[in-house]
Amino acid sequence: MKKLTTALLAAAAMTSVSAGIAFAQADYPTSPVTIVVPFAAGGPTDTVTRLIAEPMSAELGQQVIVQNVAGAGGTLAGTQVANAPADGYQILMHHIGMSTAPTLYPDLAYNPLEDFEMIGLVTNVPMTVIARKDFEPNTFEELVTYVQENADSVTYANAGIGAASHLCGLLFMSAIDTQVTTVPYQGTGPAMTDLLGGQVDFMCDQTTNTTGQITSGEVKGYAVTTPDRLDALPDLPTTAEAGLEEFQVGVWHGLYAPAGTPPEVIEKLTAALQTALQDENVITRFAELGTVPVSLEEATPEAHEAYLAEQIDLWAPIIEAAGEMAQ
Template sequence: MHRRTLLAAGAAALAQPLRAHAAAHDNWPTQPVRLIVPFSAGGPTDIPARLFADELSQSLPQRIVVENRTGAGVVVGSEVVAKAPKDGNTLLYNTIAHSVLKPLFPRLNFDPVADFQPVALVGVIPMVITVNKDFPVRTLPELAALLKKHPGKYDYASSGNGGALHLASELFLRAAGAKANHVPYRGVAPAMPDVLNGTIPIIIDVATTALPYVQRGETRALAVMSSKRIATIPDVPTTAEAGFPGLEAYTWHMVLAPAGTPMPLVQQVNAAFNRVAAMPSVQQKLADLAMDLRSDSTPESATAFLRNEAAKWEGIIRDAGIKVD
């Protein structure tokens, strides 16, 4: 018992710098915190979630335990958090998928906006517009012109209907005033062989998975859908530099709590995640994912970001008539 008491005291001492106000000390959860990840273990969302959980567990009074709850896209895992007690013991680590739940799944048992309190925007990963290496375009304006000249002639691949790649592609087509045929696959991995052999000439992909193909010369990157270039492919312009200002698309990682979680606790969790996001060692470990970590996020800025994303993608889903089975 004495040894456990000493260990608990040591953990509390390590956590002290993370607490913004002395009065908030008692607000930290008294049980291990469940960080629900609505994606499979080992994937590009699970990896950073576990990295954050490991770092936080070393300095907070309670351990952060990642729990993968998959099913119906991200619906199952999100519902777990929406209906969890408002005590900070259950958090959600979700992506852009959270912002499109409402228009894609209108019969949800929870509200993706009203039932959640955004805690921190952890980071963003831009999309990259790529084509087969032999496709006869070398710039984004050339691609837009070709698709406008031959509406419906060319196909583009995505990782699935209503997913981030599909939405980003429709966003580009709307900006370009062009048309192309959507060919959904069950993930990026089965789509890439057809992109590489030229059967499907176009794919807009998350930088995490797009970069290896671009760097090996197997696909050609036309633009990064971000406000700044990616350091590992510095010659690839942003969409704004390529003549499409405002055309930005990311997948992003965000921590959310059940709505109604006390704000002092929300702010405390926010400070903890921001501290980890600012660590050079964490930034280095996530460099391969091309994630732009955000260490200055606030609950207010995360809330505004989520609402903007939800409005943006709801319009794309409606205009493109996107539905999921």
């Protein structure tokens, strides 16, 4: 009888715990949610995150806080969230670097496809090829020729290994079969500062970080890396128009939660993301920055996971051919 009573008490306790967990999931969130950004405040990924944070807060009924954890090409933030409690209170916003990290970092502390639950894609930001305003080439075609003829003296700035500007540079140099001197910085801000100051020749970066400088004439704009011209930069030709069809790249962003986060929590986060992507202010501000929200079909865990796997396969041979793995 005593054993039966003990067993019944244990079962009741387990039922109570399960019910408590289920209730907590159903009641999620009951406190602020943090979106970890792998790069410094003020950069393109930070800008995208802060724009969606407010409408996500309204949908979730809790404040969405943005935390910047910069370093190691975004892998510090990735490691932090991969090891965070799987309860939906700490999630990650990352860009294309999530698909290149497995090849760039042989000792990566996480597997992007196994150590995270996908929440949904957010946006695909076009890239622009820009240069210091007094750089000799005046068109994209002239830039390609100039770089090929002066490869030993030309300098290309990027925001560090794994940054969007680094990846865009790899693809550009692969497309024109020419290697130039690269100058890595600790973030987009310092790279842009030196470009504006004329210390480096050219770079490639997201429209969220370059549109203002191009339209103001602070830098020389050459092309956009998209199939079509952008409304925000109508005078810039596409790289395909300029004769380099194989040089097309966009910097997509997605939201991630730690592996094991309950489906009910992921569902709520995905719903909040989709609400944010339909917000008029988000749509307007994205347009001003030269991008648009993804479709609601793309802002889902299923579409996100499929796209991430596809992008990992796309970038691996390009990075390996360039031999630019982090040590």
